Amino acid sequence: MIQMAVLGFGTVGGGVVELIDRNQEVIRKTVPQGIHVKYILDLRDFPDSPYNDRVTHDYQDILDDEEITVICETMGGKEPAYTFTKKALERGISVCTSNKELVAAHGPELLQVAKANNCSYLFEASVGGGIPLIRPINACLTQEDITEVFGILNGTTNYILTRMEKNGLSFEEALKEAQQKGYAERNPEADVEGHDACRKIAILSSLISGKTVRYEDIPCEGISRITTADFGYARAMKMAIKLLGVSRKSQDGSLSVRTAPFLVREDHPLHSVQGVFNGVFVHGNMVDDLMFYGRGAGKFPTASAVVSDVMECAKNIGRNISFNWSDEIMTLSDKAEDSYRYFVRVDDSEAAVAAYTFKAANKVSFEGAPDGETAFVTANMTEKEFAEIAKSFKTIKQCIRLLQD
């Protein structure tokens, strides 16, 4: 029997414990000795839970039990998760985590500690919820020069955008609904301002570059300024508005990374990624385009990814599963040099000059479009050029980048 512990008995931690119980028979097809959760670490007690007898409040109980070979860290946040993870790894106990904040902040260091102690630090659940993504990148695509990773990395905002698009809800209405359904937190900032997606694209960018991409270095915009009118225009252009994390290698090997809302064409597979689903595109120099799609959040999908890592650890006791991710800081390319086409809305008073200066192609309109404004898509230009031109107009209400092919 593989004996393990779960740190944090919240939604994901609870999902891990339940999944291991419910799918024990399936699990034994791969790990014949079975997997058992011996400890649950939490500050609280759970008198109504059938698992309450496994709850401990003292991490030392777990560290001192030599039977424990794997720990699931589903606490979230940097501390005490960081200290707990490091202590476990130093004892040769593998750690599987859903904690993207910790992975983005201390990933390479913890990977190093794991390696030095012949155990593993795995983080499949930190990006893309239940989607097998991190390990496929790390184990199935090492023959590829991955030149691009981009996608819908946050289920909460994708749910909000989908409700705005399909049902005409305002941002505020859709956010409120997402909160009522438990998809968004009471303080939704990390999701709607793009910070969560930003951490995830930082992790993916680190994996494809082999260095550390700091999320603080990534330009980050959220979705709170997207309106229902924007969806009217988007529909007229046969596009959808999606919050994307985008990471692209240039010819010189530098990385351009960004989190922002993008307009996505109807025939692009990300267009039909709806609700709380995530979709992640990966482009390799040989395999071309790949997409990984699935539930980006939720109790059991996320727990599934955590347990997937536990299975991998159980098959590799005493062996380190290595990642190509060093602590060398990756310098990102100058964001002002990124080039895009931009969807722009401007007051009619400035429309003619703006359309001319931005080298706009067709104007965009739809029945019910707000009065007194004009919308168009600019020519391809750098962020710097766009900002230069935009300065000379006072009434630009909106600009959204188009996802290039």
Place this chain on the structure above:
Amino acid sequence: MIQMAVLGFGTVGGGVVELIDRNQEVIRKTVPQGIHVKYILDLRDFPDSPYNDRVTHDYQDILDDEEITVICETMGGKEPAYTFTKKALERGISVCTSNKELVAAHGPELLQVAKANNCSYLFEASVGGGIPLIRPINACLTQEDITEVFGILNGTTNYILTRMEKNGLSFEEALKEAQQKGYAERNPEADVEGHDACRKIAILSSLISGKTVRYEDIPCEGISRITTADFGYARAMKMAIKLLGVSRKSQDGSLSVRTAPFLVREDHPLHSVQGVFNGVFVHGNMVDDLMFYGRGAGKFPTASAVVSDVMECAKNIGRNISFNWSDEIMTLSDKAEDSYRYFVRVDDSEAAVAAYTFKAANKVSFEGAPDGETAFVTANMTEKEFAEIAKSFKTIKQCIRLLQD
């Protein structure tokens, strides 16, 4: 240096050799000693190829070279691929293959030989071209009870269907074009009649059941009877016609498997899988829906999947990578009991009675629909019920199943 051999210097074999050369630097990040193709086995010589000095016509040269630890079998067909593969595995040489015919016919036996000899038989490239699919199922989803796998598994037919849908080509025109572009073989039967997709869904069904699903047991229909008029109706219903391999577990654990054209709703992610791309849905009891998307064929995508397996072997010399696939034959559920809604076209003379008997909901029409016929979608019914009713009408021209949710 990992020394390997490639059997068969055709499109995929050539791609493997080139990829290993071009991406050697990338490869060394994971396999620091590097990978080198020491032999290429082919009946032919390639005087114009820079790799001609590695060509041998005698398989024994490879078997007798103790440096060889991995072989790529990219010959296709059952023999001599089967004999060659078995001989290599018996000597402890791992084999990575793109040969779905051989995997579908002898997979469990060859996996057994690999296990007995502490080496591996890997077949990522046998399904879904370059898409990481087989190993994610085998290594990232072992905590899941996978209850469904279905998808677009054949790039040639998806290219043909896409050209018919988007550009109004007839089946014959689209097939001819596919042949000219090298997507379809001169004898296109294996693709257009669904046999290739059928072998692939057999492999996937075996992996999710742990037993052997024989492709001969799977009901199989191709796309040669699909017409441009069908696409007119499909568009009117906001659907696309896709050749799918479908495999579903029933409550009692039995499997229902089928290869056939299906009508797929616009908001289903498979709807936007176009051209030579493949898309494969996997449903697990905890993770819910996943989709894997990418190029289903082509020199470098397929070679990428083969080399992905080579990388895995290189990291696991002397260790067997195991699969849960026994040679016990899986009995499929009675195909007559599968139930669907069906799109039906019938002559106007029989339309009223047919629509009534099939419990049709709305009629379907489009501008330019063929004169003298009526099209509708039936109520949900079993294959058996459908066949019973269909018998009493003489003018049914078409019936296509709708993909259920």
